[in-house]
Amino acid sequence: MREIVPSAVGTVRTTAEHGAVDVTIVSLLPDLMPAVRREDGQVLVALQTVGTSGDASRDVADALLRALELEPGDALTTNDLPEPGPRLQDVLDPAVPFEPEVRDEFDFWLAPGEHAHEVEAALENANELIVPTRPVAVPEELGKAFWCRMNGKEFLRWVVAAAEEETLDALARLAARRTAALEDGARLIGAFRTCGVLVPVWELVRGTEADELAEPVAALAERLGTALRTTDPLTSDERRARAGLVSRQVNLR
Known part of the structure; x- marks a missing residue:
């Protein structure tokens, strides 16, 4: 939600220490706002914002805690540099x-029946520019x-739940065996690096x-899982494949 998915929402709850309040985590808010309390009282906290501390977990936790103090209809418009304090994993249940x-x-962005001209205009524009995205089932x-x-092109983006180096090794093993493709004509073209994955x-x-x-993703998932569990040193062909993958990485933040 922070880097890959344009539009998504999910509910979390703060710990008892922080009021045991349900909060909606969203991918993006208008003008990259960190958080808003809608007219219906629901607090929305965005992940796609401009961080300031260098610690995304601390930035989001700070925005969330400040958002809990907002009045309905108010918003956090900037991400100020937070002082030392709890991180997201310290705030959520x-x-x-x-x-x-x-x-x-x-x-x-708007509660049912809510009207705000500026938000509605931004909403219409954002909806026109959104990248169509659908989840694909993987283990x-x-x-x-x-x-x-x-x-006009279609892509599969796979946020692999493993350390970067382990994932690189696994993909290199598949690439060296020419089994990294999904199907005929679908090819691995590179990778993003973000948030430690x-x-x-x-x-x-x-x-x-x-x-x-x-079906093709299920088959690839089986091959990828096997490669991730392999701990043998990389062969010379696999090292070359790995170097090629590294050269095609793009850092997101």
């Missing part, structure tokens, strides 16, 4: 599962995967829809 929902629009231990369509990206066959990926 881990017993409440976080299950974000990918959306097609930014309709969550929970392997992270989350998303189909998206950009500039690697997000490999496959360019799909033109016109591929999200619901067509179940």
